[in-house]
Amino acid sequence: MIGSSRALRVWAYGAPTDLRKGFDSLTALVEREMKLDVLSGDCFLFVSRNRHSAKVLLWDGTGLCVYQKRMARGPFAALWEGAAEE
Numbered sequence: 001m002i003g004s005s006r007a008l009r010v011w012a013y014g015a016p017t018d019l020r021k022g023f024d025s026l027t028a029l030v031e032r033e034m035k036l037d038v039l040s041g042d043c044f045l046f047v048s049r050n051r052h053s054a055k056v057l058l059w060d061g062t063g064l065c066v067y068q069k070r071m072a073r074g075p076f077a078a079l080w081e082g083a084a085e086e
Helices: 023-033
Strands: 010-012 043-047 053-059 064-070
Touching: 023 043, 023 053, 023 064
Parallel strands: 010 043
Antiparallel strands: 043 053, 053 064
């Protein structure tokens, strides 16, 4: 069973992200751009430009995990400014 009994914070990166990025590149975005600690146990959400795919980076206490989701229909919500104007 995968789960957590603690409160979990989710941080969304506010710009479109190239989801070909892996552990190291996503970690760099969290630490350099978001100025947050990737080892905090929080979830970090990244969404592609077309908003049909997303990745979550999470430290589970023993290592980094990357989860990816691709929408079958419709896009994820826009996380960056001006997306509603497009």
